[in-house]
Amino acid sequence: xxxxxxxxxxxxxxxxxxxxxxxxAYFTLFERRLLAKFQHRIGPNRAGYIPLPGGKKLFGxxxxxxxxxxxxxxxxxxxxxxxxxWVYIMAPGFxxxxxxxxxxxxPLGTWPDGMGGNWLHYAPIDVGVLxxxxxxxxxxxxxxxxxxxxxxxxxMIGGVRASAQVISYELALGFAILAVVMQNSTFRTExxxxxxxxxxNIIPQFLGFIIFLIASTAEVVRSPFDLVExxxxxxxxxxxxxxxxxxxxxxxxxYIKLIAMNAxxxxxxxxxxxxxxxxxxxxxxxxxxxxxxxxxxxGALTLGAFLLKTTALSFLSVWVRASVPRVRYDQxxxxxxxxxxxxxxxxxxxxxxxxxxxxxxxxxxxxxMCVVGVIVVVIVSATATPKHAKRGVTLVNPSAGN
Amino acid sequence: MLDAYVPLLAMVGxxxxxxxxxxxxxxxxxxxxxxxxxxxPYESGMEPxxxxxxxxxxxxxxxxMLFILFDVEVIFFFPYALVYRQLGIPGLIEMGSxxxxxxxxLTYVWKxxxxxWD
Amino acid sequence: MDLLLxxxxxxxxxxxxxxxxxxxxxxxxxxYLLLNFxxxxxxxxxLQAPFLFATQLIIYAGAIIVLFLFVVMLLGAERDEQTPxxxxxxxxxxxxxxxxxxxxxxxxxxxxPGTIPIAANLDDGFAAPTEIAKALFTTHLLPFEIAxxxxxxxxxxxxxxxxxxx
Numbered sequence: 001x002x003x004x005x006x007x008x009x010x011x012x013x014x015x016x017x018x019x020x021x022x023x024x025a026y027f028t029l030f031e032r033r034l035l036a037k038f039q040h041r042i043g044p045n046r047a048g049y050i051p052l053p054g055g056k057k058l059f060g061x062x063x064x065x066x067x068x069x070x071x072x073x074x075x076x077x078x079x080x081x082x083x084x085x086w087v088y089i090m091a092p093g094f095x096x097x098x099x100x101x102x103x104x105x106x107p108l109g110t111w112p113d114g115m116g117g118n119w120l121h122y123a124p125i126d127v128g129v130l131x132x133x134x135x136x137x138x139x140x141x142x143x144x145x146x147x148x149x150x151x152x153x154x155x156m157i158g159g160v161r162a163s164a165q166v167i168s169y170e171l172a173l174g175f176a177i178l179a180v181v182m183q184n185s186t187f188r189t190e191x192x193x194x195x196x197x198x199x200x201n202i203i204p205q206f207l208g209f210i211i212f213l214i215a216s217t218a219e220v221v222r223s224p225f226d227l228v229e230x231x232x233x234x235x236x237x238x239x240x241x242x243x244x245x246x247x248x249x250x251x252x253x254x255y256i257k258l259i260a261m262n263a264x265x266x267x268x269x270x271x272x273x274x275x276x277x278x279x280x281x282x283x284x285x286x287x288x289x290x291x292x293x294x295x296x297x298x299g300a301l302t303l304g305a306f307l308l309k310t311t312a313l314s315f316l317s318v319w320v321r322a323s324v325p326r327v328r329y330d331q332x333x334x335x336x337x338x339x340x341x342x343x344x345x346x347x348x349x350x351x352x353x354x355x356x357x358x359x360x361x362x363x364x365x366x367x368x369m370c371v372v373g374v375i376v377v378v379i380v381s382a383t384a385t386p387k388h389a390k391r392g393v394t395l396v397n398p399s400a401g402n
Numbered sequence: 403m404l405d406a407y408v409p410l411l412a413m414v415g416x417x418x419x420x421x422x423x424x425x426x427x428x429x430x431x432x433x434x435x436x437x438x439x440x441x442x443p444y445e446s447g448m449e450p451x452x453x454x455x456x457x458x459x460x461x462x463x464x465x466x467m468l469f470i471l472f473d474v475e476v477i478f479f480f481p482y483a484l485v486y487r488q489l490g491i492p493g494l495i496e497m498g499s500x501x502x503x504x505x506x507x508l509t510y511v512w513k514x515x516x517x518x519w520d
Numbered sequence: 521m522d523l524l525l526x527x528x529x530x531x532x533x534x535x536x537x538x539x540x541x542x543x544x545x546x547x548x549x550x551x552y553l554l555l556n557f558x559x560x561x562x563x564x565x566x567l568q569a570p571f572l573f574a575t576q577l578i579i580y581a582g583a584i585i586v587l588f589l590f591v592v593m594l595l596g597a598e599r600d601e602q603t604p605x606x607x608x609x610x611x612x613x614x615x616x617x618x619x620x621x622x623x624x625x626x627x628x629x630x631x632x633p634g635t636i637p638i639a640a641n642l643d644d645g646f647a648a649p650t651e652i653a654k655a656l657f658t659t660h661l662l663p664f665e666i667a668x669x670x671x672x673x674x675x676x677x678x679x680x681x682x683x684x685x686x
Contacts, residue, residue, distance in 0.1 A: 163586060356486065
């Protein structure tokens with residue numbers, strides 16, 4: 001490896017980091033505009049529109065993220081007197097590093113570099129899926145440390161709540177990922193994508209997909225599982241004492257993690273950059289225009305398909321945020337431990353039995369698994385609501401003494 | 403084999419660099435006018451009462467302990483996922499007995515009310 | 521190059537371990553331990569054992585340190601910084617124990633020359649995930665099944681210890 005290779009690699013990594021930061025910036029705009037639409041509002045539409053004749057405004061709000069960034073950069077950088085200074089400063093870094101490094105193991109598309117590599121898959125490591133799980137589990141530190149270092153009661157409670165929530169849902173997440181690994185018998189993310197072909201994993205792993213969606217939403221502490229920042233009770237949660245770019249880094253890591261989770265869902269369940277028709281088109285270009293152009297077209301198309309699917313899931317995330325009310329903490333724990341964990345285990349056992357009894361690419365097995373998954377999801381979502389009212393009674397009862 | 407991990411290392415470096423860069427730039431650009439009030443912990447505008455390091459319910463600790471145990475079990479499943487097709491029915495029985503013991507534990511924890519948050 | 525690749529994580533691991541011992545604040549200690557675990561995981565990677573690298577990160581860095589942080593945060597234990605050593609012999613005992621361990625290691629090395637070079641001379645893919653899986657479910661099946669009972673015992677122990685005495 002020469003110095004030039006290292007330089008190219010560093011530039012590529014910088015591009016990836018900046019791309020995910022840009023994605024985050026425009027995701028916030030996307031979300032704010034969409035939420036506004038859901039609630040019959042307009043949303044940010046002033047910063048940077050293009051005036052058209054007749055008073056119409058085009059692309060209203062496309063500079064809003066930039067304006068927000070400038071504002072946050074110019075805010076005063078406060079370190080509270082009671083805080084543990086260095087841990088307090090380090091915490092946003094602890095949050096943002098996992099959010100950025102998780103991307104290297106996700107195949108963003110297929111752009112062969114002609115030497116057996118792929119420009120759009122940075123680190124094709126042999127334990128890719130485990131790496132994704134490991135980085136997700138390390139993501140909890142930013143929150144836990146921020147809550148502790150602020151030395152503020154709201155932050156502390158927010159931090160502890162968040163850590164307990166994240167670790168509870170990590171088990172369900174692990175089981176959902178495990179079932180996909182079983183389906184394709186590999187830890188390599190790029191092999192999972194290629195072996196899905198045209199029947200994506202969402203078909204045999206429908207149950208796993210649902211578990212993954214719910215668990216990943218809880219894992220990135222997003223609505224309706226955003227008890228960490230339940231503003232009615234905890235002000236800002238773990239980041240109450242954070243301002244300026246330190247706050248922005250937490251905000252950024254949360255959103256990048258959300259997008260990354262959706263990207264992982266696309267990789268594991270929705271066929272990554274696969275899309276019907278791309279392969280035939282690329283083969284046609286390869287015969288007429290040669291390898292280099294064909295590879296570039298393939299890269300652009302697969303990346304486009306990947307981003308399209310990720311955007312669809314991100315739309316779903318915003319939709320859920322707009323429609324589902326926040327859960328209570330006991331409901332959160334109930335869902336994580338008593339519903340998703342047993343379901344995840346059931347899904348793994350089902351996958352194992354079908355995988356042993358049927359050949360690897362048996363269509364019948366996949367269809368049966370899909371049907372079973374749909375039935376289980378319907379039954380569980382109809383019956384598995386926690387028995388509440390108990391809590392309300394104890395609150396009214398003065399002898400409960402709690 | 404380790405070549406694939408080099409981009410990972412580079413990305414860690416870039417991520418750390420970005421975090422440090424952003425934090426220091428905002429430190430330089432922002433004003434620095436600290437006052438005693440501004441630096442006090444936020445407690446809805448009140449004078450803070452006591453330390454934030456209060457004791458917490460033991461329930462949180464229970465969750466963390468249970469998490470570790472189940473996490474280890476999940477990790478044991480991962481190697482199985484790679485080879486279970488080659489192992490066939492005997493492998494299914496091996497893993498089945500492991501799952502059975504896990505289920506006994508889960509049922510016990512469940513029945514004891516350790517998974518109920520109240 | 522190899523020496524540098526090994527030396528940096530090894531140094532980080534040692535520095536993290538020493539800082540963990542010397543730190544007076546329990547949360548800082550936990551963070552230094554996290555640094556140490558991360559460096560150890562890199563060492564696993566250099567030994568061509570990617571599965572252990574990931575497991576080290578998931579179990580140790582992702583779960584066990586979280587538990588440590590929880591315990592420290594929940595008890596407010598980091599405030600007990602000023603507690604004097606309960607037993608004045610603790611430090612001396614630790615030093616004697618450490619020296620004994622070093623002497624033992626040195627004796628092991630002197631009495632078995634050539635152990636270390638042999639240990640470093642393994643097949644390229646011996647710790648690949650598939651190989652580990654095969655070994656776990658054929659040769660080492662019994663320890664694997666016993667592990668499930670160990671975990672069951674731990675589960676029961678956790679629940680019993682956390683029960684409220686009424």
